[in-house]
Amino acid sequence: MSIENNTIALAGIFQASELVRQIARQGMLDQAPFEASIQSVLKINADSIMDVYGGLSGIKTGLQILCQQLGNETKRNIEVMQYVLGVVFLERKLAKRQDMLAKIRIGIEKSVAETEIYAATHPQVVEQLANLYTQTLSTFDYRIKVSGEQRFLENPHNADKIRALLLAGIRSAVLWRQKGGKRLQFIFSRAKILRTAQDLLGMTKNLS
Template identity: 50%
Template sequence: MEINTITNQTIALAGIAQVAVLVQQLATTGTCDQQAMEASVGSILKIDSDSVADIYGGLGGLKLGFEQLNGQITGDKAPNPEQARYSAAIVFLERKLSDRKDMLSAIQAGIVKAQTQTEQFGLLHENVLANLGNLYQSTISTLQPRIMVNGDQGYLSSHAIASKIRALLLAGIRSAMLWRQCGGSRWKFIFYRKKIQAELQYLLNQI
């Protein structure tokens, strides 16, 4: 299977964009799109899949990410500096993480534990989210610069919401890893914007 395609790169980019939206939703309102969150968090546990889309449970799981990314590229949506900052930080930290074999091994072990928990409790159970959140906190969160999430302090101080946000940031790292594995790069995003935009339109029509 050819992985280095504009389709797979666009799917991975939508995965990053979706996480940025969900993190902002949780930080500012205390809630978020549950279907999108399930697809994003679920992508962490999909180590082996038949396709990149399958990692998110199908294209429908990334509808929020596709719409957000499409709106940003076409200019139909007003720029959201917070979401852009989260996305850029996620991509940057994933590059740093790729050089840390020890940290990657620790994350892999934590994911295996989360897979077992999911079978017992369900994907979005508080135990699973707490485990993934702690995994992010003990690994990626130690890399610099840390991702600083802005929002309502009442929500951010909630342990349950903090766990959800950290689990989602881990999902963002997963998508950034996919983006790179599929041949994505900063230059490609700049020079292939029209191709990505056309692919977004095509993928949205498939949902």
């Protein structure tokens, strides 16, 4: 297991979760990490885990949030952690459903085809990904409950972004699991993950 690859995938889950929190609480989100997270869903065949997010800079927000959640008690956000754990739990349920995995892959391939006409974060592409989440992962008996301002949650464009981001979180959770990720790491490998995330975050500063 590469702790670096494991941490990058974990940062992908934290990034998607933080963006869900932003849009649910503020009605807006940071565009650059949003684009990177959506692109990570559409990148079916990537050369490396870093390539999934368009390079290390694409996962910068996720690394920042991961460092805050694991290393700074005063900056921890319980909602973000709830979304992270919810995504990890859903991914485990999804892993047992080959039929649903196949349906998700077909749906993602359709969205990839749409990006030949539209940008990855175009409302039509985001809506397609959101509908795919609704038709598959939302059918499980466990659902991720998103907390926020009702006026933001009731906005259909915001709702689409939230569902598309949860799908992005699942994509990262699949990668994390493939790279040896386990829930117990949050307890037993916390310090190692934090150090790796801090090192990777330092590398993103050299890229900017």
